[in-house]
Every structure is written in structure tokens, then in C-alpha cells.
Amino acid sequence: MIELYHAPRSRSSSIVQLLDDLGALDRVTIREVTITRSDGSDGPDPANPHPDGKVPYLVHDGVGMTEVNAIMLYLTDLFPEAGLGAPMGDPLRPRFLSWMAWYGNVLEPVVHFHFMEIDSPGLKRTFRDFATAVERLESQLTKTPWLIGDRFTAADQLIAHMFHFFPQFQPKDGPIPDWVARYAARPATQRQAARDGL
């Protein structure tokens, strides 16, 4: 049994969209919970087992997991038929794993530092900065339409979703706006927008 603790218009929407794309929505029970929103509204839901009261939280046969990138990786391995991951043996798996981990290890921190205007030499030494992260994405997206190559994967779902959800993070030109527009035009993105009431 698979359960997803979900709050609309949040990182867990990206998981619902991936499940839709994987053709696996009917295999998962979605449990909608409240979370504390960035404007301070709502609050944690006692029904949510996530240790920090956050979403997404996935439970598979009684074992829970956190972290949006880990959950996506897990689901693409669990439902490989849709071809949205890169299973063991796929020559592009190293690239796929790198983007999935880079999102959490680098992109999320530098986005927060940048938009909260936190400028620290120590942080910059460790994580570089938002401009460097954008360059890294641009460098790949000038070579291939999607992050690991010619096909859309959960790495695009994970990272393009962030730029789609927060358009203010997008550079005005270069390959990122086109990539996000292609992501936005995908039927699964449009179905998710309708589910989220966007």
C-alpha cells in the first residue's frame, strides 16, 4: 500500500503530477493535510506523520520517507515502465542521479540565499551562488532539450517545477524560459494546475 501526504500548491503537487505521469495515481492513496504556508497561514496537521509537519511524505507498506527528490527517485524506480527515471543499467543514470541530488544539495540552498539576500563568503565558497546554478542548468539545456538528454524525466519535473511555480526565479532569456514553457505545456502539468486550482 502506498500513501502520499499532500497539500495542494506545494512540493507535494510535484509528486502528484509525477504519479499522474507515471500512470500510477490509482496505485496511491492521497491524504490531503494542512501545512504552515509561507505567509504563516494554516498550520501543521496532526494527521500528517512527516517528522517536521511538512509535505511530501510517502508511506510504502508502512515505511515512511521524506524529501521530494528522494521520493521522486523512489517512484521512478518503483514504476519504471513510464521511462521517467533512469534505472540501474541505463547509461544516463549517473546524470539523472546527479540532477536529482544537485537540486537538494545546491539549488534549493542557493535559491533561498539569493531571494533572502543572504550574502556570505562561507556559504558562497560551499554552494557557489544562484547565478552559478543557473549557468549550470543553461549549459546543459543549450545542449539537450531536457536535463538528461532527449527525454523528459523526473529531474525536469523536480527542477522545472520550481521555476514554473516561482516565475520570478527564471532568467528573462536563454534556454530556461523555453524549457519551463515546454514543461508547462505538457498535459500532466496542465492536469496538475487544474487539480491545484491554478
Ligand SMILES: N[C@@H](CCC(=O)N[C@@H](CS)C(=O)NCC(=O)O)C(=O)O
Ligand atoms: N526538504 C523537504 C522540504 C519540504 C517542504 O518544505 N515542504 C513545504 C511545502 S512546499 C512544507 O511542507 N512546508 C510546511 C512547513 O514548513 O511547516 C523536501 O524536499 O521534501
